[in-house]
Amino acid sequence: RKLGYAIVGLGGYGLGVIIPQFKNCQHSKLVALVSGDPVKAKRVAAEYGVPERSIYDYKNFDSIKDNPDIDIVYVCLPVSMHAEYTIRAAAAGKxxxxxKPMAVSSAECEAMIAACKKAGKKLMIGYRCHFEAYNLEAVRRARAGEIGKLRYFRSEHGFTTGNPNAWRLKKAMSGGGSLMDIGIYALNAARYMTGEEPIAVYAKETTDRNDPRFREVEDMIEFQLEFPSGVIGSCMSMYSANQNHVLLVGDKGRIDMEPGTRYDGNKLWVGQDRSNPITPPPGPGATQWAGQLDHLSLCIINNKEPIVAGEEGLRDIRIIEAVYRSAREQKRIALV
Ligand code: NAD
Structure with a gap:
């Protein structure tokens, strides 16, 4: 059985990445579109076989409740709109x-979780790396003890932003800078790679506020995570250079990924250095996105909780809030 997805927001990710992935899915199909641009929506609907009656805009969005083809709403909007459309979707019975990132604040994340709970609906966050073959293999090998006792985790994530008017660089729409958008991959990886929750953070921000791109949000932020086992996590996030790296150092070797969390082309080495490249077994889906989309469909069909439910998104946002606070107050922040 295939469950029906409505995609909200036909931008770079919703239209450019997610919509073409339904052809790789076994339990998910595209059935509706939500867009502020009727011409674009009509063109995309025609291309992907979505009936015109299943095109919605942001005003009539709530009438999705009367469309039984729609099981799931996929929110691919600027971060400040995630909470509103998640809560409206749940109220419509979807x-x-x-x-990611789940929302601009932990308070919004909590409201999203509560709304879905109240409606009896599942909530999952688009953490695609949990369905990506290289990341799954790295986690498996770390848990199997292949690098011995883990001592140190390191990850840098960044890309170069351009247009200073983009929503990502407007604090009200993004909730923050590189950390919210790309640094969250380093943070999330620190948690799923170590299998631990950090107990404290310490952060340092470096931003050129004269650069027109960084009037409202941070460029670089470096943060240290303390884990209960004594593992130190060291993460760096930036909007002024391209970087994508995940490294685990154990007392018997290293798990090294560069790039580690890209759409494709990820690489993995296990051992003392980079002499042993690993080709992982296939992930749960034909692609990481097919795995992700089908995971939620299967959770609904089998009444199970998604492995990256709303609570997982909330945990990251709570840590991100502590990272920002640590950078602002220049002190270690304990996480409770
Ligand atoms: P985008 O700017 O390309 O697309 C955003 C869409 O929202 C556009 O279609 C735009 O028209 C629409 N929109 C509606 N109201 C808007 C408003 N008031 N202001 C601006 N846009 C408005 O952005 P994107 O890169 O597609 O990002 C969308 C979401 O997807 C974000 O949460 C982002 O973090 C996430 N994302 C995730 C990944 C991933 O790998 N998981 C990759 C890219 C983006």
Whole structure:
């Protein structure tokens, strides 16, 4: 059985990445579109076989409740809109997939979780790396003890932003800078790679506020995570250079990924250095996105909780809030 997805937001990710992935899915299909641009929506609907009656805009969005073809709403909007459309989707009786970062604040994340709970609907966050073959293999090998006792985790994530007017660089729409958008991959990886929750953070921000791109949000932020086992996590996030790296150092070797969390082309080495490249077994889906989309469909069919439910998104946002606070107050922040 295939469950029906409505994609909200036909931008770079919703239209450019997610919509073409339904052809790789076994339990998910595209059935509706939500867009502020009727011409674009009509063109995309025609291309992907979505009936015109299943095109919605942001005003009539709530009438999705009367469309039985729609099981799941996938929110691919700027971060400040995630909470509103998740809560409206749940009120319309639909399950929700919401993009990362979950929302601009932990209070919004909590409201999203409560709304889905109240409606009896599932909420999953679009953490695609949990379905990506290289990341799954790295986690498996770390848990199997292949590098011995883990001592140190390191990850840098960044890309070069351009247009100073983009929503990502407007604090009200993004909730923050590189950390919210790309540094969250380093943070999330620190948690799923170590299998631990950090107990404290310490952060340092470096931003050229004269650069027109960084009037409202941070460029570089470096943060240290303390884990209960004594593992130190060291993460760096930036909007002024391209970098994508995940490294685990154990007392018997290293798990090294560069790039580690890209759409494709990820690489993995296990051992003392980079002499042993690993080709992982296939992930749960034909692609990481097929795995992700089908995971929520299967959770609904089998009444199970998604492995990256709303609570997982909330945990990252709570840590991100502590990272920002640490950078602002220049002190270690304990996480409770
Ligand atoms: P985008 O700017 O390309 O697309 C955003 C869409 O929202 C556009 O279609 C735009 O028209 C629409 N929109 C509606 N109201 C808007 C408003 N008031 N202001 C601006 N846009 C408005 O952005 P994107 O890159 O597609 O990002 C969308 C979401 O997807 C974000 O949460 C982002 O973090 C996430 N994302 C995730 C990944 C991933 O790998 N998981 C990759 C890219 C983006």
């Amino acid at each position: 399950h929700v997939m919401c993009e």
